[in-house]
Amino acid sequence: MSAVIDPGHAGHGHAGHDHHHGPAKGLMRWVLTTNHKDIGTMYLWFSFAMFLLGGSMAMVIRAELFQPGLQIVQPEFFNQMTTMHGLIMVFGAVMPAFVGLANWMIPLMIGAPDMALPRMNNFSFWLLPAAFGMLISTLFMEGGGPNFGWTFYAPLSTTYAPESVTFFIFAVHLMGISSIMGAINVVATILNLRAPGMTLMKMPLFVWTWLITAFLLIAVMPVLAGCVTMMLMDIHFGTSFFSAAGGGDPVLFQHVFWFFGHPEVYIMILPAFGAVSAIIPAFARKPLFGYTSMVYATASIAFLSFIVWAHHMFTVGIPLTGELFFMYATMLIAVPTGVKVFNWASTMWRGSMTFETPMLFSVAFVILFTIGGFSGLMLAIAPADFQYHDTYFVVAHFHYVLVPGAIFGIFASAYYWLPKWTGHMYDETLGKLHFWMSFIGMNMAFFPMHFVGLAGMPRRIPDYNMMFANFNMVSSIGAFMFGATQLLFLFIVIKCIRGGKPAAAKPWDGAEGLEWTVPSPAPYHTFTTPPEVK
Amino acid sequence: MSEALSTRHLVIRLSLVVVGMFGFGFALVPIYDVMCQAFGINGKTAGAYEAGLQSTDESRQVRVQFLATNAAEMVWEFGPQADEVLVHPGDSTQMLFVAYNPTDKPMTAQAIPSVAPSKAAAYFHKTECFCFTQQVLQPGERIEMPVRFIVDRDLPADVRHLTLAYTLFDITVRKPPVAQATLTRAAP
DSSP states (O other), X not given: OGGGGOGGGTTTTOTTSTTOOOOOOSHHHHHHOOOHHHHHHHHHHHHHHHXXXXXXXXXXXXXXXXXXXXXXXXXXXXXXXXXHHHHXXXXXXXHHHHHHHHHHHHHHHHTOSSOSOHHHHHHHHHHHHHHHHHHHHGGGSTTOSOOSXXXXXXXXTTTTOOTTXXXXXXXXXXXXXXXXXXXXXXXXXXXXXXXXXXXXGGSOHHHHHHHHHHHHHHHHHHHHHHHHHHHHHHHHSOOOSSOGGGTOOHHHHHHHHHHHHHHHHHHTTHHHHHHHHHHHHHHHTSOOTTHHHHHHHHHHHHHHGGGOGGGGOGGGOOOHHHHHHHHHHHHHTHHHHHHHHHHHHHHHTTOOOOOOHHHHHHHHHHHHHHHHHHHHXXXXXXXXXXXXXXXXXXXXXXXXXXXXXXXXXXXXXHHHHHHHHHSBOOOHHHHHHHHHHHHHHHHHHHHHHHHHHHTTOBTTOSOOOGGGHHHHHHHHHHXXXXXXXXXXXXXXXXXXXXXXXXXXXXXXXXXXXXXXXXXXXXXXXXXXXXXXXX | OHHHHHHHHXXXXXXXXXXXXXXXXXXXXXXXXXXXXXXXXXXXXXXXXXXXXXXXXXXXXXXXXXEEEEOTTOOOEEEESXXXXXXXXXXXXXXXXXXXXXXXXXXXXXEEEEEESGGGGGGEEEEEEGGGSOEEEOTTOEEEEEEEEEEOXXXXXXXXXXXXXXXXXXXXXXXXXXXXXXXXXHOO
């Protein structure tokens, strides 16, 4: 993003200080940078590259499922595609996108000059290309890449895994280290670098949701690291954590994995909650309704996420009391989530709303995420889950919370802050086109999956019964549409970087927050003198 | 500067949390076993029962069924001599399982027991079981392996029927039989 590096703007009144200089030139600028804006930009580009890669794998999956029978790929490769699609989207696209947004926006929002630990910030970014380079290289190895699903249940991922599983394990280790360092950095920045007068309860909600997300990351990424370490030991060092033959238990794997996995799904959605809580008030031209309740609701969701993990495991044979506990605890999450949806709706109520692209994505987020939440409630009903488990209904559910949830949240954030990042307005017409194509494509792709799932179509299988053919064809057409549309997004972003209508410091008249007090594009160094927050 | 210092303290504390949670992941392993035992879930049975004989409860009978399964890639013939027995709670009963190694290689096997319904697992005591040790069979060798068990008198009245299932795993790679075979040869 060349437009953000204009040193002419640097200093914003303090240009006399000797450390006010622009970025270094050339490639080494990006390798060695400790600037939060540079690192944020790299995170966002990396995430987008992974989004396109994981998306292409989804296209392979949908092309194979276009018709019943096996046409395009072999089942072995299909399994690798479903696995890698999940892993890349979760760890490579969604999580780094939010870390990128955090890097860019948190210092600007709290009036800090940079992240608290800039060198660690650089390291945590550069671990990611290494991790994903390693993960993706497994596809070209003898025996193929991971084919056991993104949840990598043992013994599929241990006893029956392809040889390349060790590379997968180390890739997960690297991603974990990167996420943990990123999270520690975010916590340290938020707790120590806030501008004077910026009390915790004055922080923008994006900062709040990221603070809570960072604590979730610190709590559960080590458990994931432990989980893959146990796999590593089972595979190479003769232990039997998950092998019944040696006295271990494969069900234990699921407990350890989902103890990480359930908080992980909130890690992928809470920052989107925060972004949408900034965007909706801006375009409704009203302050956010129920700020305090939003903070408490986010914290409650985070807490509850630790005690619901076994709802992913209703069918493994957990005792009845366990099913009841995890069922009720899961349903309880609907309460704080309902508070949030209520607050977003109340913010829009009688606001003077306009529907620029960020707002379109945010409104779609509220509506479609709620649909995903409702199918989640259906899945939470333990006796009903025996029917839904491992069907396309589950696929529909988590794509409804992740695509219009996490991904739309990221798109909304990107459009909302692109003027601040680049100094140019994006092309509103193209942005709206991107929104509507994504909206229609995504619903076409995922809504029919509810029906085929309820009718019993199992997930992760390259072939299916003739009776599901029509719905699957609709799903595939929708998916191709959604996928192709993302190239339009790439075009819009590049066009916005290269030029466009110059953006004012505050291009959205209803927007609130410190990030709009610095010029657009944001100078390389901002808030070297902390702003006063009243 | 105090800001740098407080950042350092924070990083140290957060890193301790990270280390602690990494340990917690491993602590889940014993916690899982303790929970399964405490709540009698998962059908896991305890080790050898040594509390002595119980008096027989003649007033009721329990049907104990036996199930023998080979884990994937296990080639032994493996099964109980009878599919089921009727026992009185408190009685000590023996059942023989037969294993046969049809291959031309010595192999080691481990049987893993499981009791269903899982709430009965805590009331099913094994005083002797081939699952307490590993079995080494020479090529073509056939053995009879005993399990001796007591169904506890306190077994809930609604359980009239329980299943003892064994899954036999090939652990030749893990415990090569060669060492043990030489050991047995050396002994006499």
